[in-house]
Amino acid sequence: MDFATLIQILDSTVRLATPLLFACLAGLFSERAGVFDIGLEGKMLAAAFLSAAVAALTGSVWLGVLAGIFASLLLSGIHGLAAITFRGNQLISGVAINFLASGLTVLLGQKWFGLGGRTPSLTDGGRFEPITLPFADAIAPLPIIGPIYAELISGHSILVYLAIACVPASAWVLYRTRFGLRLRAVGENPAAVDTAGVSVTGIRYAAVAICGVLCGLAGAYLALGLAAGFGKEMTAGRGFIALAALIFAKWRPWYALGATMLFGFLEAVGNRFPSIDLGLFAIPSQFVQALPYIITVVILAGFIGKARPPRAGGEPYVKER
Amino acid sequence: MTAMPKWADAVLVPLISLLIAFVISGLVILAIGEDPIAAMKLMITGALGSTYGWGYTLYYSTNFIFTGLAVSVAFQAGLFNIGSEGQASLGGLGVALACLFVPWPHWSLALIGAATMAALFGAAWAAIPAYLQAKRGSHVVITTIMFNYIAAALMIYVLVTLLRPTGSMDTASARFDPALKLPRLGDILGLVGIPFNNRNPANISLLIALASCVGVWLLMGRTRLGYQLRAFGKSEKASVYAGINPVRITMYAMLISGGLSGMMAINTVMGEANRLLLNSVEGAGFIGIAVALMGRSHPVGVLLAAILFGFLYQGGAELALWTTIPRELIIVIQALVILFTGAMDNMVRKPVESLFLLLRKGKA
Incomplete structure (x- = not known):
């Protein structure tokens, strides 16, 4: 493999990791506040659909993003209602949200566009254009540094940079602000937060809402940045991979960046080399496609360090018995 | 103290939740510009209006009984098995291997062999997640x-490279020996003189599904293992204190669950298609989650919920055929049923509870 190929693979790693990173940080806020969320997948799907639909109808990519965030927030609201207010099973609620998104996107897509669940392909203005960073053209001819700057770092859409900026921002909010301290405390020991006179319900709803916004961005990037429009089931398990990345990252923002980049890299390699010929035998393409899921299982099996989830995760808080 | 009589807990609350799910589904149909009342009528005539429709309804119900029981057994042990789908597709592989490579003298022996293989393959696919959870x-x-x-990737590989007959373009295995065809429900009912349409895929697997209901009821309610499973599901700490081995119980619960999921394949692969097709499960594993929640994890409840979903599935197919409502409507209904009977249970339960408390106070 030569240097140019490596740069290409790393370049697509960054693109493919972006939706995972948004979704992973989304899950991080929710789960750090003690609300498990396996509905990331559904929220991304709903956001991808509505953002593509609105962008196709209005021709405005930003209206599309807002619509995507709206769709995701709506599902977050349902999850919050079920998990926080009605103290239901958070896993079941997440499963329901995934199916709701999977069914509704096709139903509404068919009704609005009649394309069997797809949205019309987006053209210029309807999707995100790559941004060329300053001096990219000037530095490009340089060896090594040139391609790295011009192709790997420059030339992505704005949401890619936003996703990466979200990592220090999330770390700052979680570890340096009063809200972040309370959010983490609610996930570990909600009774203590309650005793201090802070509303557990309020903090958890806020966390679930942040999760909704970030999932909305993840879905919008899928439909408006990575692809040019919405396709049926286009999230293809990314929500679950983001969840696995979250566990791998031990519920920490900076680790999340590394974990999602790893999964992005796996997907990029899988796209680049559909089947790998090892001389004696060829690894079938299906194996390469299943590799991210297999790696996820290996990681979850804890062969790479033990992860400790937030203590109050998955448990509804009961103020009084 | 229980605020509600048992019947209210087991029947009334799920029914109200179901009603809410249906009303919202009706609103969804309205929102996409169709008439929900007409749609409901079409579903009822299509799925229950003839023995042909009933045949399809019962064929789908058979799948959902298996997957519903599978999810409910794991659920009672405190484990949420979302892997029915993959376990059932591996079960299909087991059935196909049994039917393709063993020269069975009679379909009945083949059925026993195929069911065993299906259960083994399904259980094996559940064993790894179970082991990883337990250990x-x-x-x-x-x-x-x-x-x-x-599992999806594995099945594509198996069908494309290993089981596909040379020269065939379909991603499917070769057809099974026609002698292995299972008796259709129409034939069986015909023996006792009940006229039943024979151009539908309902087959003898339905009886095995019913027997499985009885089997699960006996297992969960009448055996030591069943008691241990339920105790473990109620409180892991208490059951471990009482000497129940958590690793063993987790493994058993998931193996039984995977085995039941796998057995679904005798209905689809052997009873209907007579060959292994790609994606033969078609989401039945996920519907099992809704069925188990709706049926309150009790075999009788699972049976009734499975028939309800069989009706919805067949009715949904009729809708897709005669109207512009896509088949995905059933996924939305399924999601709403899971949401209201599963996650938002308290939304209905609490008001009903306080209603009963009020009634009791009024009497006293």
């Missing part, structure tokens, strides 16, 4: 989801 503490929910995706 390594990795959450069974995420690992079973991952195993669904891995």
Whole structure:
């Protein structure tokens, strides 16, 4: 493999990791506040659909993003209602949200566009254009540094940079602000937060809402940045991979960046080399496609360090018995 | 103290939740510009208006009984098995191998062999997530989801490279020996003089599904293992204190669950298609979640919920055929049923509870 190929693979790693990173940080806020969320997948799907639909109808990519965030927030609201207010099973609620998104996107897509669940392909203005960073053209001819700057770092859409900026921002909010301290405390020991006179319900709803916004961005990037429009089931398990990345990252923002980049890299390699010929035998393409899921299982099996989830995760808080 | 009589807890609350789910589904149909009342009528005539429709309804119900029981057994042991889908597709592989490579003298022996293989393959696919949960503490929910995706890739590989007859363009195995065809429900009912349409795929697997209901009821309610499973599901700490081995119980619960999921394949692969097709499960594994929640994890409840979903599935197919409502409507209904009977249970339960308390106070 030569240097140019490596740069290409790393370049697509960054693109493919972006939706995972948004979704992973989304899950991080929710789960750090003690609300498990396996509905990331559904929220991304709903956001991808509505953002593509609105962008196709209005021709405005930003209206599309807002619509995507709206769709995701709506599902977050349902999850919050079920998990926080009605103290239901958070896993079941997440499963329901995934199916709701999977069914509704096709139903509404068919009704609005009649394309069997797809949205019309987006053209210029309807999707995100790559941004060329300053001096990219000037530095490009340089060896090594040139391609790295011009192709790997420059030339992505704005949401890619936003996703990466979200990592220090999330770390700052979680570890340096009063809200972040309370959010983490609610996930570990909600009774203590309650005793201090802070509303557990309020903090958890806020966390679930942040999760909704970030999932909305993840879905919008899928439909408006990575692809040019919405396709049926286009999230293809990314929500679950983001969840696995979250566990791998031990519920920490900076680790999340590394974990999602790893999964992005796996997907990029899988796209680049559909089947790998090892001389004696060829690894079938299906194996390469299943590799991210297999790696996820290996990681979850804890062969790479033990992860400790937030203590109050998955448990509804009961103020009084 | 229980505020509600038992019947209200087991029947009234799920029924109200179901009603809410249906009303919202009706609103969804309205929102996409169709008439919900007309749609309901079409579903009822299409699924229950003839023995032909009933045949399809019962064929789908058979699948959902198996997957519903599978999810409910794991659920009673406190494990959420979302991997029915993958376990059932592996079960299909077991059935196909049994039917393709063993020269069975009679269909009845083939059925026993295929069912055993289906259960073994399904259980094997559940065994790894179960082991990882029991020994390594990795959450069974995420690992079973991952195993669904891995199963999908594995089945494509098996069908494309290994089982596809040379020269065939379909991603499907060769057809089974016609002598292995299972008797249709129409034939069986014909023997006792009940006229039943024979151009539908309902077959003898339905009887095996019913027997499985009885089997699960006996297992959960009448055996030591069943008691241990339920105790473990209620409180892991208390059951471990009482000497129940958590690793053993987790393994048993998931193996039984995977085995039941796998057995679904005798209905689809052997009873209907007579060959292994790609994606032969068609989401039945996921519907099992809704069926188990709706049926309150009790075999009788699962049976009734499975028939309800069989009706919805067949009715949904009729809708897709005669109207512009896509088949995905059933996924929306399924989601709403899971949401209201599963996650938002308290939304209905609490008001009903206080109503009963009020009534009791009024009497006293």
